[in-house]
Amino acid sequence: MPKFYGKITGWGAYAPPRIITNHELEATLDTSHEWIVQRTGIHQRHVAGPDETTSTMAVKASWSALAKANLPATDLDLILIATSSPDYFTPPVSSMVQAALGAHNTPAMTIVTGCTGFVYALVTAEQFIATGAYRNILVVGVELLSRFVNWEDRSTSVLFGDAAGAVVVQATEQVCGVQGYQLGSDGSGYQHIIMPSGGSARPFGADVLHEGSHYLQMNGREVFKFATRIFAPASAKALAMAGKTMADIDWIIPHQANLRIIQAAAKDMGTPMERFIVNIERYANTSAASIPLALAENLDNGRIQPTDTLLLVSFGAGMTWAAAVVQLQPKAS
Numbered sequence: 001m002p003k004f005y006g007k008i009t010g011w012g013a014y015a016p017p018r019i020i021t022n023h024e025l026e027a028t029l030d031t032s033h034e035w036i037v038q039r040t041g042i043h044q045r046h047v048a049g050p051d052e053t054t055s056t057m058a059v060k061a062s063w064s065a066l067a068k069a070n071l072p073a074t075d076l077d078l079i080l081i082a083t084s085s086p087d088y089f090t091p092p093v094s095s096m097v098q099a100a101l102g103a104h105n106t107p108a109m110t111i112v113t114g115c116t117g118f119v120y121a122l123v124t125a126e127q128f129i130a131t132g133a134y135r136n137i138l139v140v141g142v143e144l145l146s147r148f149v150n151w152e153d154r155s156t157s158v159l160f161g162d163a164a165g166a167v168v169v170q171a172t173e174q175v176c177g178v179q180g181y182q183l184g185s186d187g188s189g190y191q192h193i194i195m196p197s198g199g200s201a202r203p204f205g206a207d208v209l210h211e212g213s214h215y216l217q218m219n220g221r222e223v224f225k226f227a228t229r230i231f232a233p234a235s236a237k238a239l240a241m242a243g244k245t246m247a248d249i250d251w252i253i254p255h256q257a258n259l260r261i262i263q264a265a266a267k268d269m270g271t272p273m274e275r276f277i278v279n280i281e282r283y284a285n286t287s288a289a290s291i292p293l294a295l296a297e298n299l300d301n302g303r304i305q306p307t308d309t310l311l312l313v314s315f316g317a318g319m320t321w322a323a324a325v326v327q328l329q330p331k332a333s
């Protein structure tokens with residue numbers, strides 16, 4: 001039986017045009033541009049306009065990826081949407097995206113693993129391709145967290161931005177795609193990144209509204225420690241599964257949560273910062289969108305070549321982590 005690999009034939013990203021700078025936040029919050037830059041590396045973030053939703057952003061990134069792959073949406077066999085900020089709890093946002101793309105009756109599912117969602121979804125896509133079940137899969141990471149943070153809470157609102165990134169994965173018999181990965185979860189730390197109310201544990205009500213406990217809350221220090229602890233071992237396991245070392249990796253795309261986390265990871269791995277793709281200064285933390293956004297942007301500007309081998313590493317709510325060694329397209333033989 002032939003073995004199939006997932007070739008990334010298309011990519012696209014979308015960030016809303018409205019930009020909020022750190023200086024603008026100084027007007028409404030007890031914060032400063034200097035504090036935010038020094039502690040996080042963030043200078044600005046894109047924020048969705050009133051007419052935009054998670055699904056509309058996902059659809060924009062998807063159209064770009066499908067156009068690049070020259071694939072009609074009707075040829076898609078599966079749509080995977082990674083997000084923790086859907087339009088609605090029910091229906092799944094993946095079905096809304098499927099309908100908006102006109103991908104008639106294509107199976108669609110939403111993957112909810114926080115910031116690691118895109119890497120989880122990409123690894124999932126590779127499994128469907130490898131078994132021969134599906135040939136054309138759309139994988140999207142999208143997040144509209146500006147509607148879920150409390151804009152009066154300086155410890156969270158300064159950190160996040162809205163965006164979407166998408167890739168088209170298509171079956172090929174030439175070696176490429178996700179060559180090694182490590183996915184992980186440690187739910188004992190679930191309370192470190194949480195929207196405490198609005199779910200079944202604590203349904204929405206007047207008390208919730210009064211407390212503001214439907215907003216995203218985070219224990220920044222615990223998340224920071226977790227992220228720096230997990231980065232190097234998860235990368236090492238993904239590399240080992242791929243039978244590769246850091247010498248085989250052209251670029252590392254880390255989840256863009258905090259520049260200091262990326263710097264700590266670089267030090268831990270003995271790898272210079274120049275090999276890490278960083279765009280957090282312009283987009284802030286776009287959660288599940290951060291890796292596909294950085295990927296699409298750097299493929300478009302030519303910094304990443306389609307035949308490059310990448311190490312994607314992410315961490316986030318759950319707590320979850322995900323690392324993957326991905327060769328986007330086959331090397332020319």
Ligand SMILES: CC(C)(COP(=O)(O)OP(=O)(O)OC[C@H]1O[C@@H](n2cnc3c(N)ncnc32)[C@H](O)[C@@H]1OP(=O)(O)O)[C@@H](O)C(=O)NCCC(=O)NCCS
Nearest residue numbers: 031032035039115154155158220221223224257258315316
């Ligand atoms: C959130 C984060 C930037 C905070 O940085 P930190 O160095 O840990 O700062 P602390 O939380 O210890 O807070 C230090 C002080 O700064 C204050 N502070 C917090 N946010 C602030 C802001 N935006 N502006 C100014 N001061 C702020 C705190 O209130 C605290 O004041 P105190 O000492 O008087 O109590 C950092 O912990 C972080 O990035 N963690 C990881 C978060 C992350 O990656 N989340 C996404 C995961 S997917």
